[in-house]
Structure formats: C-alpha cells, structure tokens
Amino acid sequence: xxxxxxxxxxxxxxxPARKSGVVIPHAPKWHQRLGAxxxxxxxxxxxxxxxxxxxKPSEYFLPNAPxxxxxxxxxxxxxSCIKVLDGHRRPHNGGAGMAALVSASKDGAxxxxxxxxxxxxxxxxxxxxxxxxxxxxxxxxxxxxYDLTITPDGPRGPCYQVQEGVASLAQLxxxxxxxxxxxxxxxxxxxxxxxxxxxxxxxxxxxxxxxAIHVPASVSDEERKQCRRQLEAELRAITKx
Numbered sequence: 001x002x003x004x005x006x007x008x009x010x011x012x013x014x015x016p017a018r019k020s021g022v023v024i025p026h027a028p029k030w031h032q033r034l035g036a037x038x039x040x041x042x043x044x045x046x047x048x049x050x051x052x053x054x055x056k057p058s059e060y061f062l063p064n065a066p067x068x069x070x071x072x073x074x075x076x077x078x079x080s081c082i083k084v085l086d087g088h089r090r091p092h093n094g095g096a097g098m099a100a101l102v103s104a105s106k107d108g109a110x111x112x113x114x115x116x117x118x119x120x121x122x123x124x125x126x127x128x129x130x131x132x133x134x135x136x137x138x139x140x141x142x143x144x145x146y147d148l149t150i151t152p153d154g155p156r157g158p159c160y161q162v163q164e165g166v167a168s169l170a171q172l173x174x175x176x177x178x179x180x181x182x183x184x185x186x187x188x189x190x191x192x193x194x195x196x197x198x199x200x201x202x203x204x205x206x207x208x209x210x211x212a213i214h215v216p217a218s219v220s221d222e223e224r225k226q227c228r229r230q231l232e233a234e235l236r237a238i239t240k241x
Contacts, residue, residue, distance in 0.1 A: 001078060001102050001111065001151040003126065004135060004165030028109040036113035043114075047083050049201045050184075055238075058209040060178055061088045068096070068147045069212070070170055070177045072162075072231060074239065075154035076194040080182035080205055082118050088207075089147055096145035099123050101134060103155045121146065126155060135169060142173045152231065159194040160239070162232040167224045170215040177231055179210035183240040210234035 028036065059065060067089075073081050086098050099121040102112045112122035121141060125134025138148055150169070152162040170177050186203035190196040199205065211234055215227050 001075065001100050001149065001154050003152050003154055003163040004101060004131070004138070004150055004169045026104060026106045026109045028113045032110045033113055036110055036117060039114050040117035043079060044083065044118075046199060046201060047080075050080075050084075050199050050203050050205050052084050052205040052207055055206050055208045060209060060212075061207075065089070066176065067094070068142050068145055068175060070148045070150060070166070070173070070175045071098075072150050072152050072166060072177055072179050072235065074160060074181065074194070074235060075151040075157075076159065076189075076192075076196045077182045078151065079196070079198050080184060081149075081180070082115065082120065084182065084205065084207065085149065085180065086118065086120055094145055096147070097121060098149055099138060099141035099146045100149040101125065101138065101151075104134075105155070108155070120149070131165070135172065138169060139173055142175060148173075148175070152235075153194065157193045160232075160236060162228050162235070164228065166231065167215050167219075167227040170213070170227070171217060171219060171224070174217065176212040176214050177227075178212050179231060179234040179238065181208045181210075181235060181238040181240075182206075183208060206240075208238035208240075210238045 054061060060069060071085060090097055097119060100115055102108045102122045102124055103126050104124040108124060115122045123134050123137045125131055142148055150166055152166050153159055166177060183206045184197060184199050184203050186200045187197045213227055213231055
C-alpha cells in the first residue's frame with residue numbers, strides 16, 4: 001500500500017496510458033494473478049494459526065462503532081493486518097468492508113490482486129502517481145460506508161515516517177484518523193526498506209489502537225503538518241519492535 005497524495009478492473013497494458021490527463025494504473029499480468037492467489041492461500045492458512053487480541057477495548061472494534069474511519073498502519077505490518085483488521089471491522093460497519101490505497105506501479109498490481117482475494121477494495125495511486133484520482137476514489141468509497149486503510153510511510157519510506165497526504169484525506173472526508181499497530185511476538189523480517197514482517201505459525205499478535213486524530217475542514221498548512229507529526233507520534237508509541 002502507499003500513502004495518500006475504483007476498482008482495479010483496468011486494461012492489461014505494458015505501460016500506464018494517459019488519456020485526457022487520466023493515469024491508468026498497471027494491471028496484474030497472468031503470473032501476478034497466479035502469484036497473488038498463491039500468496040492469499042498461504043497467508044490465509046498462516047493467519048488462521050495466529051492468535052490476535054486487542055491490547056485494550058477500543059470503540060472502533062465494538063458494536064455501533066464509529067464508521068467509516070481512516071485506519072493508518074505501518075507498511076511493514078501489512079501481512080498481519082489484511083485479514084485481521086477487516087475481520088474485526090466488517091461486522092460493525094454494516095458489512096461495507098474496507099478500501100485500501102495501493103501503488104499504481106507493477107508491484108502494486110500484485111498487492112491489489114492479493115487484497116481483492118481478501119475482500120478488500122484496492123484504490124490505485126500514491127503521492128507521486130495518480131494521487132488526485134486516488135483521493136477522489138477513496139472519498140467515493142468512504143461515502144459508501146467503507147473504512148479506508150493507508151500505510152502512511154509507504155510505498156518507499158522512510159520507515160516509520162508519516163508522509164504528507166493522510167491529513168489532506170481526513171480534511172477532505174471529515175473522517176477520523178485511527179492509528180493501529182500489529183505487534184507480533186514471533187516473526188521473520190524481510191531485508192527490505194521497511195524490514196517487512198511476516199508472522200510465524202502460532203504467533204501471538206497484539207492489536208494496539210492509538211488516539212484518533214480529527215482534522216478540521218479548514219486548517220492551515222502548519223496545522224496540517226502538526227496533525228502529521230501527531231499521527232507519527234501516536235503510531236510510534238503503539239509500535240513494538
């Protein structure tokens with residue numbers, strides 16, 4: 001997933017096409033679709049063995065929970081959160097589900113297909129490509145009752161640094177930003193820019209929810225930066241590595 005700047009039924013092109021200023025994201029090729037299914041089956045089986053619990057009760061995971069909201073999760077926690085977060089929220093948001101921002105790149109095409117298998121609606125774009133279009137699409141899914149999920153340090157990092165854009169999305173939609181972290185006691189780390197975490201079988205996952213951040217419709221650039229710093233502080237406070 002990527003930080004902020006439709007459904008992923010796009011033509012299978014080699015390069016993104018530009019028509020009237022509209023950027024078409026990369027569509028998954030046949031080997032990516034096959035790989036996405038293999039990842040889905042493997043990850044679903046793995047997550048079935050992982051025991052998850054909330055660190056403490058949170059209004060966002062209870063009946064009559066506020067909805068929709070913008071969940072913010074570090075990029076390296078994606079493997080833990082995909083099924084768990086949606087599974088906890090779907091019963092309490094009217095079954096609308098979740099929409100997640102995914103890069104419009106070739107790698108993003110693979111992740112988008114994996115998310116679709118997990119019943120998560122991918123929205124393709126990032127701060128560098130297709131940002132404005134993705135922002136509008138995210139707003140549309142929020143109006144339909146979907147929760148939004150953002151990795152504020154993705155897709156390239158730096159790790160654990162919230163990038164610009166999340167506050168703008170909250171300002172536009174009026175939705176609260178809810179920081180969430182998934183802390184595993186047993187995991188492996190991939191040698192990537194974010195040290196991506198994969199849970200090991202029968203690991204325990206502690207779900208930590210930070211204080212929600214509300215961004216008024218009318219804020220200055222400095223106030224928006226302050227919201228970004230507050231979000232980063234909240235996410236770091238609930239993250240255990």
